[in-house]
Amino acid sequence: MQARYHDGRTAQSRPTKVCVEDETLVFSADGENRWPLDAVRVETVDDRVRIAYGRDDPARLTLALADWRELTEHAIGHHRRVRQREIRLVAALAASAAAIAGLVFVGIPAASGPLARHTPPSLERKIGRNLEAQVSLPFRTCRGAAGQAALKRLGQRLGQAANTPFDIRVRAVHAPMVNAFALPGGAILVTDELIDLAATPDELAAVIAHESAHVQKRHVMQGVWRSFGFGVLLDAVVGGGSGAGQQAVLLMGSATNLHYSRAAEAEADSAGQDLLTAQGLSSQGMAPFFQRLVATSEGKNAQAVKALISDHPDTLRRAQASRARAKSGAAAFTPAEWTAIQASCRDGYDPLKRMRKLF
Numbered sequence: 310m311q312a313r314y315h316d317g318r319t320a321q322s323r324p325t326k327v328c329v330e331d332e333t334l335v336f337s338a339d340g341e342n343r344w345p346l347d348a349v350r351v352e353t354v355d356d357r358v359r360i361a362y363g364r365d366d367p368a369r370l371t372l373a374l375a376d377w378r379e380l381t382e383h384a385i386g387h388h389r390r391v392r393q394r395e396i397r398l399v400a401a402l403a404a405s406a407a408a409i410a411g412l413v414f415v416g417i418p419a420a421s422g423p424l425a426r427h428t429p430p431s432l433e434r435k436i437g438r439n440l441e442a443q444v445s446l447p448f449r450t451c452r453g454a455a456g457q458a459a460l461k462r463l464g465q466r467l468g469q470a471a472n473t474p475f476d477i478r479v480r481a482v483h484a485p486m487v488n489a490f491a492l493p494g495g496a497i498l499v500t501d502e503l504i505d506l507a508a509t510p511d512e513l514a515a516v517i518a519h520e521s522a523h524v525q526k527r528h529v530m531q532g533v534w535r536s537f538g539f540g541v542l543l544d545a546v547v548g549g550g551s552g553a554g555q556q557a558v559l560l561m562g563s564a565t566n567l568h569y570s571r572a573a574e575a576e577a578d579s580a581g582q583d584l585l586t587a588q589g590l591s592s593q594g595m596a597p598f599f600q601r602l603v604a605t606s607e608g609k610n611a612q613a614v615k616a617l618i619s620d621h622p623d624t625l626r627r628a629q630a631s632r633a634r635a636k637s638g639a640a641a642f643t644p645a646e647w648t649a650i651q652a653s654c655r656d657g658y659d660p661l662k663r664m665r666k667l668f
């Protein structure tokens with residue numbers, strides 16, 4: 310694709326050919342240049358786009374908007390093909406692993422609670438690490454350091470109150486959905502869209518406390534046992550290299566959507582509020598957040614929150630119950646922290662999302 314290269318130091322520009330390989334812009338100008346698509350900044354000016362890379366590099370590429378669209382659509386197509394190939398592979402793995410699980414551990418759904426409580430923390434951590442590595446691809450960590458630090462501090466405080474062997478590690482990630490989820494071993498991922506939806510620090514803190522309570526009560530591990538059973542153990546024991554277990558857990562959407570029971574959700578609501586109270590924080594944000602979810606699911610953002618609502622039935626009833634239990638307390642984040650958290654995902658987004666936004 311034909312583009313023009315400006316080195317940014319002189320007024321001159323010169324023609325160069327640009328293509329996309331492995332989600333990276335490749336062109337030659339003073340040697341070969343490789344600019345990863347997820348790190349470039351793109352600005353549209355009339356029918357052209359101007360692309361920059363790196364904080365201090367004044368160099369720019371400009372090309373016709375139509376050409377850029379064609380280049381990046383190719384990248385999206387490539388992404389999609391890779392994704393489809395992964396899904397097919399994972400489906401095959403899941404089918405075989407599920408067959409093993411069915412034969413060997415028929416009793417797992419019923420036994421998942423006791424199994425989870427008896428899972429050694431070291432094994433849960435190991436399973437969690439495997440899963441975390443796996444989800445770091447589709448859920449990229451947001452770059453805003455100050456916001457991430459504030460989230461991390463809240464996680465540590467809730468972890469202290471929870472008296473759990475796991476470090477609660479909260480971070481914001483890019484994802485095209487409103488969600489927050491806990492992984493085995495204490496990692497809690499909160500999506501950028503959920504952060505956008507939360508109207509106050511209390512609301513976001515309530516969501517994080519709810520997920521922390523899932524970790525505390527070992528619901529996460531219970532969900533893993535129930536959803537996947539033997540495969541995840543096999544995977545951890547065999548060394549995590551094969552990935553069969555974690556792939557299958559992901560395939561079934563289980564890492565983001567562990568289908569906790571109604572009882573587990575209610576327990577996480579109240580235990581989460583208790584964690585906030587134990588740290589002197591307000592637990593009044595939970596009810597309004599539930600109500601916002603319901604209101605938004607009836608509005609125009611319906612698609613994004615529908616999934617979350619379906620995972621969390623009886624949302625209004627839960628709002629009522631948590632309002633009845635709510636206690637006042639300090640705000641979970643200072644105004645400066647809250648601003649940093651809200652900005653934490655605005656810098657450098659996931660390339661596919663960026664492309665969708667651009668066009």
Ligand SMILES: [Zn+2]
Pocket residue numbers: 519523569574577
């Ligand atoms: Zn939950």
